[in-house]
Amino acid sequence: xxxxxxxxxxxxxxxxxxxxxxxxxxxxxxxxxxxxxxxxxxxxxxxxxxxxxxxxxxxxxxxxxxxxxxxxxxxxxxxxxxxxxxxxxxxxxxxxxxxxxxxxxxxxxxxxxxxxxxxxxxxxxxxxxxxxxxxxxxxxxxxxxxxxxxxxxxxxxxxxxxxxxxxxxxxxxxxxxxxxxxxxxxxxxxxxxxxxxxxxxxxxxxxxxxxxxxxxxxxxxxxxxxxxxxxxxxxxxxxxxxxxxxxxxxxxxxxxxxxxxxxxxxxxxx
Ligand SMILES: [Fe+2]
Numbered sequence: 238x239x240x241x242x243x244x245x246x247x248x249x250x251x252x253x254x255x256x257x258x259x260x261x262x263x264x265x266x267x268x269x270x271x272x273x274x275x276x277x278x279x280x281x282x283x284x285x286x287x288x289x290x291x292x293x294x295x296x297x298x299x300x301x302x303x304x305x306x307x308x309x310x311x312x313x314x315x316x317x318x319x320x321x322x323x324x325x326x327x328x329x330x331x332x333x334x335x336x337x338x339x340x341x342x343x344x345x346x347x348x349x350x351x352x353x354x355x356x357x358x359x360x361x362x363x364x365x366x367x368x369x370x371x372x373x374x375x376x377x378x379x380x381x382x383x384x385x386x387x388x389x390x391x392x393x394x395x396x397x398x399x400x401x402x403x404x405x406x407x408x409x410x411x412x413x414x415x416x417x418x419x420x421x422x423x424x425x426x427x428x429x430x431x432x433x434x435x436x437x438x439x440x441x442x443x444x445x446x447x448x449x450x451x452x453x454x455x456x457x458x459x460x461x462x463x464x465x466x467x468x469x470x471x472x473x474x475x476x477x478x479x480x481x482x483x484x485x486x487x488x489x490x491x492x493x494x495x496x497x498x499x500x501x502x503x504x505x506x507x
Pocket of ligand 1 (some may be wrong): 285311383413417
């Protein structure tokens with residue numbers, strides 16, 4: 238368990254997750270942050286820099302070069318170990334598991350030893366203070382990096398994770414999490430749980446724009462949508478044979494499989 242403390246952060250923060258090897262989206266977000274005057278050390282990433290898209294190395298190198306604080310996602314953990322699959326938590330035999338094999342094998346071939354070392358060295362938690370509150374950044378759950386916590390998950394499920402985190406890092410006011418790919422915020426008995434969503438894939442709502450969030454200097458959260466070069470990202474996927482469904486999802490705004498989603502969050506008839 239590696240915990241990295243970023244100390245006291247002042248000013249506006251960018252919160253984002255899931256670049257997913259989508260360099261067009263990551264480039265657009267970094268440009269957005271430049272324009273907003275948010276320096277790289279205040280751009281907080283919840284992990285899964287590498288996943289479905291065409292440019293895993295370019296994404297890793299960009300966050301490395303900028304020095305963006307990143308917690309390890311399940312994709313980084315598993316690529317660092319040379320594991321056989323992404324460890325996303327999909328059940329065997331589901332459409333998600335079958336779809337994951339193609340992009341994971343592709344990323345596995347592309348990633349170089351130096352990038353695996355970088356992934357292996359990523360912290361499991363980031364902590365910082367901002368606007369008088371103590372924040373902790375995780376990927377999925379505290380006990381299980383691949384735990385899916387959805388906007389509609391039970392309050393007890395969130396409390397379980399918050400209790401584990403408080404055992405690890407002490408009192409916390411805000412949890413910033415990733416992994417599920419859907420942005421939301423919940424207030425869990427005084428602890429603010431924020432998932433800024435993913436920038437590399439839209440959140441299954443029929444729009445191609447992806448998601449991120451900002452925290453104002455006073456700690457106010459705003460969930461945002463990211464416009465970027467979707468056509469370029471799709472063309473890059475097609476050029477390397479990534480045509481198993483995530484390419485279409487970038488344009489349609491709908492995931493190629495709903496297996497992973499709670500039933501209440503699936504499209505009618507989906
Ligand atoms: Fe993940």
